[in-house]
Amino acid sequence: MQRLGSTLAPNLNLAATKLLTLMSGAWMTQALAVAADLRLADHLADGISTRELASRVAADHSSLTRLLRYLASAGVVKTVGDRFELTEIGQLLRSDCAHSMRPLASLYGGSFYRSFAELGQAVRTGHDSFTSVFGQHHFDYFADRPELCFAEAMAASAAMFGTVAEVVDFAGVHVVVDVAGGNGELLKHILRAVPEVRGVVFERPHAIPAAESNLAEYRARCDFIAGDFTCGVPDMGDVYLLSRVLHDWDDQQCKTILQQCSAAMRAGSQLIVVERLLPDADLPSLAAAWDIHMLCNVGGRERTADDYRALFEAADLTIHAQHELPLDFTLLHATKV
Numbered sequence: 001m002q003r004l005g006s007t008l009a010p011n012l013n014l015a016a017t018k019l020l021t022l023m024s025g026a027w028m029t030q031a032l033a034v035a036a037d038l039r040l041a042d043h044l045a046d047g048i049s050t051r052e053l054a055s056r057v058a059a060d061h062s063s064l065t066r067l068l069r070y071l072a073s074a075g076v077v078k079t080v081g082d083r084f085e086l087t088e089i090g091q092l093l094r095s096d097c098a099h100s101m102r103p104l105a106s107l108y109g110g111s112f113y114r115s116f117a118e119l120g121q122a123v124r125t126g127h128d129s130f131t132s133v134f135g136q137h138h139f140d141y142f143a144d145r146p147e148l149c150f151a152e153a154m155a156a157s158a159a160m161f162g163t164v165a166e167v168v169d170f171a172g173v174h175v176v177v178d179v180a181g182g183n184g185e186l187l188k189h190i191l192r193a194v195p196e197v198r199g200v201v202f203e204r205p206h207a208i209p210a211a212e213s214n215l216a217e218y219r220a221r222c223d224f225i226a227g228d229f230t231c232g233v234p235d236m237g238d239v240y241l242l243s244r245v246l247h248d249w250d251d252q253q254c255k256t257i258l259q260q261c262s263a264a265m266r267a268g269s270q271l272i273v274v275e276r277l278l279p280d281a282d283l284p285s286l287a288a289a290w291d292i293h294m295l296c297n298v299g300g301r302e303r304t305a306d307d308y309r310a311l312f313e314a315a316d317l318t319i320h321a322q323h324e325l326p327l328d329f330t331l332l333h334a335t336k337v
Helices: 010-023 025-037 040-044 050-057 061-073 102-109 111-116 119-125 129-134 138-143 150-167 185-193 205-214 216-221 251-264 286-297 305-314
Strands: 077-080 083-086 175-179 198-203 222-226 239-243 270-276 317-324 329-336
Touching (some): 025 040, 025 102, 025 111, 040 083, 061 077, 102 150, 111 129, 129 138, 129 286, 150 185, 150 270, 175 251, 205 216, 216 222, 251 270, 270 286
Parallel strands (some): 198 222
Antiparallel strands (some): 077 083, 270 329
16 A cells, blocks of 8 residues: 555645644744753853763753754754754853843743643633733733743843944934833943933833843933833933833723823934834734734734834824834834824
């Protein structure tokens, strides 16, 4: 009897292989999370053998080798004799890497992994599954559990935004207000690049200590204000930052946030928004993936450029420039009408 696999047309076999790879994507999420939690990248940087690595992280040698082989198949590490070495991708999992993504790997394989198991509920009900799984909204849950390093995970990708200081003209700017800026990582890059600027971190009370710690070297040039951006925004800014904030919220909440920013802005003030934009066509896009992430974990959504344009117009703001940033992000530059 002829095996079914041998009768598959080449295109069908390719499609089946692709689909199987997609179906098993969650396995790689967990593999990366385990690598992050065991700090494998930190140890592999020392050039040790797999046996020494197993001893250091208290793991079964055979099982650990199999995990590393799986990571090698994805280009995270590579085989060199009886050991494994980090690739450029794997280097990003080191704790001491300038743009370390290790906290993100732990987060995606931890809390978010559990909530994604209930994605079907979010699709059926239109409500985020994170709240039903953990009994708290996403932001409250992480605010109560600083040990989960949510701020560090968000800062991991914010560190990629050093180019913001290059594409925004800060000439004549005296004060930059980072609205809901987390630990202030983006503002930190701006303060470093533009010495004459002062910064303001406007955040919920629980986030202020992390921002103060992260911006300690700029303490003489930075103020920290606790508050709720749905009720008001500090009115001393020449530039306002909203980095990865609007995608957390539905349209009505976004309008409220933008209206509060608009009300605080003076003539000549600028609003800088960093978000991923959904493509107009069926193209590979991190934004499409993060749109489902927002649905499942936060209750927000990613949007197209036209969607944002409409939201801005409702707050008497107009987008007059946009710039591409790393990790499929886009900077939207707006002013008051």
